[in-house]
Amino acid sequence: MRIVEDLASQPSSSVPQACGNMAATCAAYDFWSSPYFEPDDIRKAHVRSSIERIKSHEIVLAIQDTTNIDLTNHPSTTGVGYLDHQKLSGLKVDSTLASTIDGVPLGIIDQQVWTRPRENLGIAKKRRQRETQEKESQRWLDSLKTTQQLIPKENMVVTMGDSEADIFDLFSLKRPENSHLLIRGTHNRKVDHTAQYLHQAIRQTQPCGLLSVEIKRNPEQNPRIANLILRFATLEVCVPANHLARSQLKPVKLQVILAQEENPPDGVEAISWLLLTTIEICRFEQAARCVKWYTYRWLIERYHYTLKSGCGIEKLQLETGRRIEMALATYSIVAWRLLWITYQARLHPDESCDTVLEAHEWQSLSATINKHPIPPKNPPSLQQAVRMIASLGGFLGRKSDGEPGVKTIWRGLRRLHDIAATWKLTHSTFKANGCS
Structure with a gap:
């Protein structure tokens, strides 16, 4: 702690x-x-806290994604493997982040870390000849099983993934009633439709409505509002012809949603999301809800970005991959806390900041920003405090700037630490000398 x-x-x-x-x-x-300790010992404590937060939400999103911890610049580190290129080395990390349906991250509920042995480089080329449990894609099934074991039956959990999760074995896996899938589709699978194949079948379906969604900023584009035309249909997806266990599997009935942007801004690639879900969809509002939930998938990308760029996990000069994994388990909690503060302030701006900051922290923060030696009697709101922290990190707070992001908040927290430590020391000294 x-x-x-x-x-x-x-x-x-x-x-x-x-x-x-x-x-x-x-x-x-x-x-x-x-x-005497394992990385999972650290994770389990955080997972228990995450589950407690989940219990107060009727529906939660379990957002899963994989990233690389690139340690190529630390050639002396042992116990690492090759990454997406044979000349790159490090660890593979698959995280499942729980979120509310409004986009507030509740914590990590599963994290898998592994290395790719270099002797397996040739085997990777023959991946289609292996069963799912022998491939890295098994991580999607393992995480789903873990999620279903952890989430209470009273809560509905929706597991979300990008196109890497479009695995027939995942859809055919037995699930309890409170567990659902929402996956970005990519394969043009055979279906029970006159068009025979998934992509053509959903495009022949009549549009059911128009939905406006907020597209978040990423390295390739600025934030914007996208107007999406929605289509949905219930289709039975056939077992892939090349599946090694085809005789043991049955077709799976899925709800299919196609969200397309017909008039994107100049120079911007149009959005086209093909979503496969086990959630019942009978009308536009239900399809729109699934599309809105899918827009929060980027939270896991922000989490991994915070872990690497904010916490600097790839800069740690530790001697072994195991030590890196121990540090990763520790920093995973730190990265979640940064994300939670950021989005909690956006969705619950009027909440008191003393749920996040200790008294000496918000007092020193207020005194520094307001340039007044006497802090207010009552703590500021969470939104006010986060904006003040971000201003320490370079956030200007102009109307066009919107709410502060993770990057300026983590910069501000670093400065606040020094300010709060000095404040606490000086005020303790004043009290010890009998000063008020």
């Missing part, structure tokens, strides 16, 4: 800077090297 608190207070700092002294730094490194 102490290590997480230190790292969370200065997420973009080095481990020695965040820990503050040699003893705390050595303790962090010793903990990551300890043979």
Whole structure:
């Protein structure tokens, strides 16, 4: 807990800077090297807290995605494998992030880490000749099983994934009544329709309505509003002809949604989302709800971005892949906390900031921003506090800037740590000397 608190207070700092002294730094490194603990020991505590937060929400989204921890620039690190290119080395990480249906991240509920042995480079080319459990795509099925075991039966959970999750075995997997799938489709599978194939069949369906969705900023485009024409249909998807266990499987009935943008801005590629879901869809509003939920899939990408760019997991110079994984499990909690603060402030702006900040933190923050030595008697709202933190990180707060992002918040938290520490020290000294 102490290590997480230190790292969370200065997420973009080095481990020695965040820990503050040699003893705390050595303790962090010793903990990551300890043979008595495993990465899952760290994750389990966070998962338990995540499940407690999930219990208060009728419906939750379980957003899954895979990323690389690229350690190519640390050639002396042992226990790593090749990544998407044979010259790149590091760890593969698959995370499942729980979120509310309004886009507030509730925590990590599953995380799988593995290495690709270099002797398997030739085997990867023959992946179609192997069953799913022998492939990396098995991670989607394993995560779904874990999610279904953890989420209480009283809560509905919708597992979401991008086109990598378009796996027939995932759709055919037995699920309890409270578990559903919402997956970005890519394969043009054979279906029970006169058009015979999925892509053609859904395009022959009549549009059911127009939906406006917010497209978030990414490295390739600015944020914007996209107007999407929706189509939906119920189709029976056939077992793939090349599936090794074809005789043991049956066709799967799925709801298919096609969301297309017909008039995108100049120079912008039109959105075209083919979504496959097990959720019942009988009318436009139900299809629109699924499309809206899918727009929150980018949260897992922001989580991985925060983990790498904000927490600097790829910059850690640890000697082994196991130590990196121990650090990863620790920083996973830090990255979630950064995301949670960011989006909690957007959706619950009037909530008091003392749910996130300690008294000496919000008091020193208010005094610094307001340039007044006496802080207010009552804590500011969460939105006000987050905007003040972001201003320490370079956020200007202009009308055109919108709400602050994760990057300026983690920069601001680093400065706030120093400010709050000085405030706490000076006020403790004043009290000790009998000053009010």
